[in-house]
Every structure is written in structure tokens, then in C-alpha cells.
Amino acid sequence: MRGAVLYGPRDVRIEERAAPTIIEPTDAIIRMAATCVCGSDLWPYRSLQAITGPTPMGHEYCGIVEEIGSAVRSVKNGQFVIGSFFASDNTCPHCHAGYQTSCQRKEHVTGAQAPLLRVPLADGTLVATPGIPPDDLIPSILALSDVMGTGWFAADAANVKPGATVAVVGDGAVGLLGILSAKQMGAGRIIAMSRHPTRQQLALEFGATDIVTERGDAGVARITELTKGIGADSVLECVGTQESMMQAIHATRPGGYVGYVGVPHGVELDGRELFFAHVHLHGGPAPVRQYLPKLIELAWERRINPGRVFDLTLPLDQVAEGYRAMDERRAIKTLLRP
Amino acid sequence: MRGAVLYGPRDVRIEERAAPTIIEPTDAIIRMAATCVCGSDLWPYRSLQAITGPTPMGHEYCGIVEEIGSAVRSVKNGQFVIGSFFASDNTCPHCHAGYQTSCQRKEHVTGAQAPLLRVPLADGTLVATPGIPPDDLIPSILALSDVMGTGWFAADAANVKPGATVAVVGDGAVGLLGILSAKQMGAGRIIAMSRHPTRQQLALEFGATDIVTERGDAGVARITELTKGIGADSVLECVGTQESMMQAIHATRPGGYVGYVGVPHGVELDGRELFFAHVHLHGGPAPVRQYLPKLIELAWERRINPGRVFDLTLPLDQVAEGYRAMDERRAIKTLLRP
Numbered sequence: 001m002r003g004a005v006l007y008g009p010r011d012v013r014i015e016e017r018a019a020p021t022i023i024e025p026t027d028a029i030i031r032m033a034a035t036c037v038c039g040s041d042l043w044p045y046r047s048l049q050a051i052t053g054p055t056p057m058g059h060e061y062c063g064i065v066e067e068i069g070s071a072v073r074s075v076k077n078g079q080f081v082i083g084s085f086f087a088s089d090n091t092c093p094h095c096h097a098g099y100q101t102s103c104q105r106k107e108h109v110t111g112a113q114a115p116l117l118r119v120p121l122a123d124g125t126l127v128a129t130p131g132i133p134p135d136d137l138i139p140s141i142l143a144l145s146d147v148m149g150t151g152w153f154a155a156d157a158a159n160v161k162p163g164a165t166v167a168v169v170g171d172g173a174v175g176l177l178g179i180l181s182a183k184q185m186g187a188g189r190i191i192a193m194s195r196h197p198t199r200q201q202l203a204l205e206f207g208a209t210d211i212v213t214e215r216g217d218a219g220v221a222r223i224t225e226l227t228k229g230i231g232a233d234s235v236l237e238c239v240g241t242q243e244s245m246m247q248a249i250h251a252t253r254p255g256g257y258v259g260y261v262g263v264p265h266g267v268e269l270d271g272r273e274l275f276f277a278h279v280h281l282h283g284g285p286a287p288v289r290q291y292l293p294k295l296i297e298l299a300w301e302r303r304i305n306p307g308r309v310f311d312l313t314l315p316l317d318q319v320a321e322g323y324r325a326m327d328e329r330r331a332i333k334t335l336l337r338p
Numbered sequence: 339m340r341g342a343v344l345y346g347p348r349d350v351r352i353e354e355r356a357a358p359t360i361i362e363p364t365d366a367i368i369r370m371a372a373t374c375v376c377g378s379d380l381w382p383y384r385s386l387q388a389i390t391g392p393t394p395m396g397h398e399y400c401g402i403v404e405e406i407g408s409a410v411r412s413v414k415n416g417q418f419v420i421g422s423f424f425a426s427d428n429t430c431p432h433c434h435a436g437y438q439t440s441c442q443r444k445e446h447v448t449g450a451q452a453p454l455l456r457v458p459l460a461d462g463t464l465v466a467t468p469g470i471p472p473d474d475l476i477p478s479i480l481a482l483s484d485v486m487g488t489g490w491f492a493a494d495a496a497n498v499k500p501g502a503t504v505a506v507v508g509d510g511a512v513g514l515l516g517i518l519s520a521k522q523m524g525a526g527r528i529i530a531m532s533r534h535p536t537r538q539q540l541a542l543e544f545g546a547t548d549i550v551t552e553r554g555d556a557g558v559a560r561i562t563e564l565t566k567g568i569g570a571d572s573v574l575e576c577v578g579t580q581e582s583m584m585q586a587i588h589a590t591r592p593g594g595y596v597g598y599v600g601v602p603h604g605v606e607l608d609g610r611e612l613f614f615a616h617v618h619l620h621g622g623p624a625p626v627r628q629y630l631p632k633l634i635e636l637a638w639e640r641r642i643n644p645g646r647v648f649d650l651t652l653p654l655d656q657v658a659e660g661y662r663a664m665d666e667r668r669a670i671k672t673l674l675r676p
Binding site: 093094097098099101102104229230240242245253254255260263264265266267268269270271272274275276277278279280281282283284285 | 431432435436437439440442567568578580591592593598601602603604605606607609610612613614615616617618619620621622623
């Protein structure tokens with residue numbers, strides 16, 4: 001089969017790879033309906049995160065079960081399934097607490113930018129949809145594999161409550177879906193921080209009530225002004241840089257909540273500053289598996305349309321252009337058809 | 339009047355100071371029933387926190403209202419009152435959210451190691467007890483001014499729930515009262531980290547079920563072992579050093595809560611490490627004012643006895659020995675009688 005492999009800085013290639021096979025009896029093989037490029041794929045693509053050699057890429061997936069290991073009980077061949085970027089057994093204490101991305105047996109799922117994918121711990125990881133989704137629903141189902149669940153976790157970790165004033169730092173796909181999530185949770189006011197017209201537009205469509213184009217201290221000052229000097233109740237940090245993290249913390253009222261899901265790159269928090277900021281801080285790799293049943297229901301009933309973040313669809317063979325378009329911010333998120 | 343003044347490293351003196359007077363119409367003057375030395379007083383005493391010149395010390399207080407400003411409405415002369423180390427108006431949005439130590443008009447209360455004290459924003463800051471407390475109740479009432487409320491906030495910020503497994507880092511007065519607080523909140527298991535026999539004894543009296551004497555990574559390993567590899571649901575960080583903070587974060591299960599109340603000194607948190615730890619983090623200066631009505635009720639009915647942390651009582655004139663005993667860890671906490 002032909003899959004995407006990262007070779008070095010901005011060098012992603014489509015090449016012949018061995019098709020995956022069942023290794024553990026708990027594995028399943030999925031035939032991909034669609035896959036995509038994640039904002040986090042750009043970190044190694046931009047060589048801001050080291051790779052040790054040619055690396056098969058992709059961790060977002062949905063499709064039809066092609067083969068299952070002998071121990072798999074909860075999914076079967078021919079079902080349409082979706083799973084998270086971390087495989088989890090969904091039975092350990094951390095999974096029971098809703099933190100499947102810290103599962104005691106967690107495994108990375110990688111190499112999803114390909115027609116076939118091996119998913120470990122299939123019983124714990126995969127959730128079947130009510131049927132085979134129609135083609136126009138595939139983007140929204142695919143989004144649940146990571147980006148939508150991550151936006152949802154950002155809003156959940158930021159304790160978004162009905163009527164709350166929410167600010168979202170980051171206008172990538174995760175930030176935009178954080179807006180959609182906050183709206184679903186009943187936020188009264190949603191301030192999107194974005195200076196990019198296309199993204200502002202989608203932010204408004206997803207439920208943003210205000211757009212702030214300033215960044216850093218100026219952005220914080222603008223949010224302080226918009227909230228009458230109080231600060232936001234909940235702030236979603238969806239970038240992962242020092243600037244975005246401090247912007248999030250400083251835009252939050254004392255006693256408010258920061259939910260952070262951007263994988264931190266070079267972020268250092270000063271203990272004393274955090275102490276006097278008086279905020280709640282929670283985040284990490286989104287436990288997407290926890291949210292899948294609910295999010296599948298919402299997407300299936302077309303009450304949410306997270307697939308809107310895919311503004312570029314390419315055949316898998318053109319994966320290099322898919323990365324390039326996101327790197328250059330010409331595309332919010334690229335969907336790949338195997 | 340004679341009050342305590344810090345001159346430099348380990349040089350605290352009792353000396354003649356001008357008695358406080360009403361400056362703002364919202365002020366009150368309190369005649370101290372008792373005051374004490376705080377663990378946080380030891381930071382400047384040990385010159386780990388700079389002072390700019392001779393500094394009147396003390397911020398824990400309770401006593402009888404001697405004089406009120408013309409705008410004060412909620413307390414009157416002759417009442418026995420208690421307040422927090424930060425004065426707050428108790429009407430601003432942050433106060434309404436329960437974060438009085440981030441009040442938009444907050445002011446430090448200082449110079450309490452003296453017979454008389456000026457308390458700003460008296461209406462928002464002071465809470466009257468149901469009557470004049472009997473002498474043996476004074477230590478427990480005094481403790482509510484800071485140390486008990488801070489231990490309570492640590493447990494509250496760490497989201498202690500009935501049945502929870504709780505670990506407490508720090509066996510100072512705050513840590514010990516964190517144990518008492520966790521017990522009040524219904525914790526099922528309370529692991530005290532202490533290697534000091536007297537403090538271990540008080541920890542057990544306050545409700546600790548386990549004692550861990552190891553520190554740092556060894557302490558974390560012991561907690562992991564005690565919790566069958568899971569980690570604690572709630573960890574109270576009551577010290578404020580890099581080691582204690584990391585000990586707290588690493589001892590918490592994914593999805594668990596760290597409540598931190600030790601004022602951080604030289605603490606730096608690595609964003610990536612925090613991200614993958616998957617913990618909730620909340621802390622800061624304890625909003626003691628929020629808890630005062632409830633804690634006064636508990637202490638008044640003798641359902642809690644936080645005054646047990648005072649294992650040394652001295653006349654105010656011997657304040658220097660009071661600091662020395664705490665600095666050398668001969669005393670947990672020193673009560674001073676003016």
C-alpha cells in the first residue's frame with residue numbers, strides 16, 4: 001500500500017509501505033474511509049520536534065473493520081468505526097476515570113495516512129457508528145478522531161458552563177472546534193482570538209460572539225476590556241507556545257479556568273506568577289475516547305458539523321501539498337482520501 | 339505600643355511603634371486577643387524573600403474591635419472579630435466568585451504581631467464570632483485567620499471528595515490542617531508525608547491514615563505503591579519549593595487534582611511535563627474570607643481544633659524566640675500573647 005512518511009524538515013512523501021497485519025490478538029485492521037493532517041503533525045514537519053528516522057505519519061482515522069484479532073469482541077468485520085490517536089484498554093483505573101489518553105496500557109496509533117491501519121486494543125479503542133455514514137458525513141465523523149474531541153476537552157477542562165464568558169486562544173482547527181464545543185456547552189459569550197479572515201468567519205459560524213485580533217499583552221488587554229476588567233471565566237489554550245499559554249492565563253479571571261490542549265513546545269510556567277494568577281489549570285492529551293459516544297451521536301444527528309474545518313480535500317497521493325497548505329496557513333485542515 | 343519588626347536575616351525585634359489609627363473611613367482598629375508567626379514569615383526571616391527596610395511583621399489576628407471608621411457598618415466596637423491576611427471589599431466580582439484574596443481592592447494586612455492592628459475594608463474583611471470566645475478557644479479561632487483557611491483551600495483546590503485518596507506534601511501547620519480539612523471533607527485515605535515524629539503524631543490525630551517518610555522521587559514511588567500504581571486522587575502541596583511541587587504533581591493520578599498553597603519560591607513548571615501528567619492544578623493565596631463563616635461555626639462548636647498546631651505560646655515580647663523555634667523546627671507554630 002502507499003502511505004505518508006516524513007523524512008525530514010518539510011519533506012513528507014507518499015511511498016510504498018508494507019500493509020499492516022494483526023500482531024496482537026487484540027488488534028484490528030481498518031480500511032480507511034478518510035484520514036487527515038493534524039496541527040501536531042506540523043511540529044515534526046517543521047522540525048520543531050525531532051524524528052529519529054523516516055516516520056509513517058497520521059493518527060486520525062475512521063473506516064471499516066477489515067480484520068480483527070482472535071481476542072477482539074466488541075467490533076466486527078464490516079462495521080464502520082472510529083478511534084482516538086491513543087489506543088486504550090478502556091478498563092484500567094485511568095480509563096475508568098475518563099483519562100483514556102493516560103491508559104496504563106496506552107499505545108500510540110501511527111501511520112494512519114494510508115489506506116490501512118492497525119489499531120491496537122481494538123475493544124477499548126474503537127467505537128462503531130450507528131451504520132455506514134453517508135459520504136457527506138465522513139468529514140464530521142473523521143474530525144471526532146482527534147480534533148473535535150480535543151476542542152471538546154479544551155472546553156471541558158476549561159469548565160465551560162451555561163452563560164459563561166469564554167475566550168479561545170488559537171484559530172487552528174482545534175481552537176475553532178473549541179468554539180463549537182463551548183457553544184454546545186451553553187457559553188454565553190465566546191471571544192475568538194484570530195486575525196485570519198477565513199478562520200474568523202468559521203469562528204462566527206461555530207458560535208463566536210466577538211473577535212479579538214490583538215495578540216499577547218494587547219490581546220489580554222482587549223479581553224480585559226471586553227469583560228469589564230474581570231477576565232474570562234474559561235479560556236481555551238489551543239496552540240502550545242509560551243506566548244499563547246501566558247495569553248490564556250492572563251486573560252482568565254481569578255478563580256477561572258484554563259483548559260490547555262496545544263502540546264507545549266518550550267513552555268515554562270513561573271510558579272509564583274501562576275500562584276497569584278489564581279486560575280485553575282488543566283489539560284493534556286485529550287481523552288477523546290471518553291467523548292466519542294456523545295460526539296458520534298451529535299454528529300450523526302447533524303447537530304454539530306465539525307467537518308467544516310476541512311477546507312482542503314486531496315487524494316492521499318497529494319499528501320505533501322496537504323502539509324504544505326497547512327504549514328503556509330492556506331488551509332485550516334486537510335482531509336485525505338486514500 | 340510594642341510590636342515585632344524584622345530588620346534582616348534572622349533579626350526580628352520587639353520595639354516601640356506608633357499605635358495604628360483610622361486612616362480610611364472603612365478601617366477598623368482591633369485589640370489583639372492573640373497573634374502568631376506564619377510559615378510565610380520565615381521566608382523573609384531567612385532572607386529568601388527580600389525586605390526593603392525594617393518591616394512590621396504579622397498578618398494573623400483576632401480580637402475585639404476598638405474603633406471603627408465612619409463608613410463601617412457591619413462590625414462595631416466591642417465585637418470579637420477575625421479576618422484574613424488580605425483585606426477585601428467582599429463586593430467586587432472576584433469576591434463574589436469566592437476569590438477574596440484577588441479582590442479588586444485588596445490590601446495586605448501587616449503589623450499584626452502587636453497589641454493593636456488597623457484592618458482596612460473592615461466591612462468586607464472582618465467576621466464577628468457568635469460572642470467573646472473562652473480563652474481555651476482562642477488558638478482555634480486565631481488559626482482561622484490564615485493557616486486553617488489555607489489548609490482548607492488546599493483541600494478544596496485539590497477537589498477532595500468523600501472516599502478520596504489524598505496525599506499531603508508538607509508537615510508544617512498548613513499541611514497538618516490540610517489533613518484536618520481533608521478529613522472534614524470525607525477523604526477515605528489521607529497519606530501524610532512527614533519524617534518528624536511530633537508532626538506525624540498530630541497528623542494522625544487530625545485524620546491521617548498513612549505516614550510516608552520518603553521524599554522526592556522515593557516519596558512518589560511510595561505513594562504509587564500505596565495506591566496500587568494509580569496515584570492519589572487529590573494532593574495538597576503545602577511547601578512551595580520545586581521539589582515539593584514536583585512531588586505533588588507526580589504523586590497525583592491522571593485526572594487527579596493538585597491544590598497548592600505554599601507560596602512558590604523558585605518554582606518553574608515544564609509545560610510538557612505538566613501536559614502529560616494530566617493533572618488539574620489550582621492554588622494561590624487562600625481566599626480565607628470565603629471560608630470564615632463555616633470555619634468559625636466548626637471551631638465554635640468544637641468540631642475542629644485547628645489551634646492544636648500551636649505547640650509554643652509566648653508573650654509577644656519573646657517574638658524573637660518564637661521565630662527561632664519555628665526556624666529550627668522545634669515548634670510547629672508559635673502563638674503570641676500581646
